[in-house]
Amino acid sequence: MLGQTAQLRYDFPFLVRTDSLSFRNVSLADAILFTLTVTLAWFISSSVCQYFRLRHFDGPLLAKISNLWLFSSVNSGRSYLDFWQVTQKYGTIARVGLNDLVTDDPAFVKHMCNVKTEYRRSSWYDGMRFNPTSNNCLSTRDEIAHSALRSKMAAGYVGRDVDNIEPKIDSNIRDFMRLLGSYADKKTPVDLGRKVQYFTLDVISDLAYGAPFGFVETDTDVYEYIQTTEKNLPMVMVVTVFPWLLTLLNSPVLKGLLPSTKDRLGFGRIMSIAKDVAAERFKLDVNDARDMLASFIRHGLTPTEAESEILLQIAAGSDTTASAIRSTMLQMCSNHDILHKLRREIASADIAGDIISDNEARKLPYLQAVIKEGLRIFPPIAGLMSKEVPPHGDTWNGVFIPGGTRVGYSIWAITRREDIWGADALEFRPERWLNNSPEKVKEMESTLDLIFSYGRWLCLGRTIALIELNKILVEVCS
Structure with a gap:
């Protein structure tokens, strides 16, 4: 024993007193060096282990x-x-x-996302907490909690409990067209991409809160919401890669960097409005109300859940729909023959009111082909939406994937597979939806639907997004 102590004193004199076996105070420099050494050793060993776990998959x-x-x-x-x-x-x-890992195999995506899957949402979804202190339907990873949350909101999203989804969208379209008309009257250029985002934000806030924010009415970035989200979106996506950053940002030291309901502008201001609207709604009798929030509350949504879901509707619903409208309009402007075909179909359609109804729009085959092709050529969802392989692992096409691995999918890659879309997969060609066999069209539609996820994680807002696309493209293109 004494020999070992002597050797320890010889090798590590800064750890042991010369006259006893007790540790003495370590200098700050020594502590930092020791910590860095341990951290580096852990990082290297962890990286080596992770490398070998997935060494049979190639990549950069x-x-x-x-x-x-x-x-x-x-x-x-x-x-x-x-x-x-x-x-x-x-x-x-x-x-x-x-x-x-990332995949472009639609069959594998359906395997991961089907209603009976053993896969679960991975830590990627932690980055989707638009209110950093509480989950929403997108960020909730516990399957029991997620299923319960979806059941409370399903009726509101699909319209069973809501009478005024189309009238509200119609009203916002009229305001939007008046705004574009004012620019035309003045013969001044208009940033259509930005105005479209104003429109989708007003629509979703009208549906979520009962009144539009006023982006279109004021023709401004209300509360500097768009400016703030565009500035902070890269950080949100980085958190999906390093989910532990969310815990770090929620620490007392860094919490001040996050949006707060006390903010006058930006996302914090939207959080404040969501909180106030939810609180006010819970004071009222919602039994007779026929909007989305009232439906959520009737089915058991709590005040905190209501706040989080309102934020999700605004942050996710408005940007994705705006991206779909903008990208489709860009393709139409670049392909005059396609635009003329669509205009001829719209002109010959029997439209009862001043704004086309969703049912009327669904009966226009070329319009539906344009919408599908627009979603295909520029899918509005870019994230990996990674799922976690079950603990015992999984085998796909003879290749074993270890448990705990995060597997995401590239929807951009899926919508460009030539075996599904043809040799001209990179071209915007609505005719592919009209000139193929029913079996092929069914395959393409099934693949395109992955934009809205699949199975137990199918996007609740899909119906509303398609209604918006059906209506706004007719108005802007006619």
């Missing part, structure tokens, strides 16, 4: 040994292109991080 070299490739891609804003290129180069299931 940096993605095999660290998460830096994934971080760089997500932070760059071009991850949807990077994931597509990765699947083209490295195969239908490729590696993009230490514990992350």
Whole structure:
């Protein structure tokens, strides 16, 4: 024993007193050096273990040994292109991080997301907490809690409990067209992309709160919401790669950097409005009300859940629909023949009112082909939406995937697969939806629906988004 102590004193004199076996105070420099050494050793050993777990999947070299490739891609804003290129180069299931895979196989996506799947939402979804202190239907990872939450909101989203979804959308379309008309009267240029975002924000706030924010009416970025979200969105996506950042940001030291209901502008101001609206609604009798929030409350949504769901509707619902409208309009402006075909169909349609109804729009085959092709050529969802492999692992097409691995899918890559869409998959061609066999069209529709996820995680807002697209494209293109 004494020999061992002497050796310890010789090798590590800063740890042991010369006259006893007790530890003495370690200097700050020594403590920092020791901590860094342990951290580095843990990082290296952890990375090596992770590398070997997924060594049978190919991908960019940096993605095999660290998460830096994934971080760089997500932070760059071009991850949807990077994931597509990765699947083209490295195969239908490729590696993009230490514990992350990406796939462009629609059958595998359906396997992961079907109603009886053993896969679960991964830590990727932690980054979808638009209120950092509480979950919403998108960020909830506990399956029991998620199913309960969906059941409370399903009737409101599909319209069973709501009488005025179409009238509210129609009213906002009229305001939007008046705004565009004012620019035409003055013969001044208009940023259509920005105005479309004003429109979708007013629609979703009208449906969620009972009144539009006023983006279109004032023709301004109300509360600087768009400016703030565009500035902070890269950070949100980075959190999906490093979910532990959310815990760090919620710490007392850094919590001040997060949006707060005390903010006068930006997302914090929207959080404040959501809180006030939810609180006011819970003071009233909602038994006779026929809007979405009233439906949620009647089916058991709590005040905190209501606040979070309102934020989700605004943050996720408005931006994705705006992206779909903008990208489709861009394609129409670039393809005059397609635009003329659509205009001829609209002109010959029997439209009863001043705004086309959803039922009337669904009967216009070329319009539906344009909408589907617009969603296909530029899917409004770019994130991986990663699911976690069950603990015992899974085997797909003869390849084993270890338990706990995060597997995401590149919808951009899926909507460009030539075996599904044809050799002209990179072209905007609505006719592909009209000139193929019924079986082929069914396959394409089933694949395109993955934009809205699938199975137990199917997007609740899908119906409302399609109603908006059906109506606004007719008005803008006619």
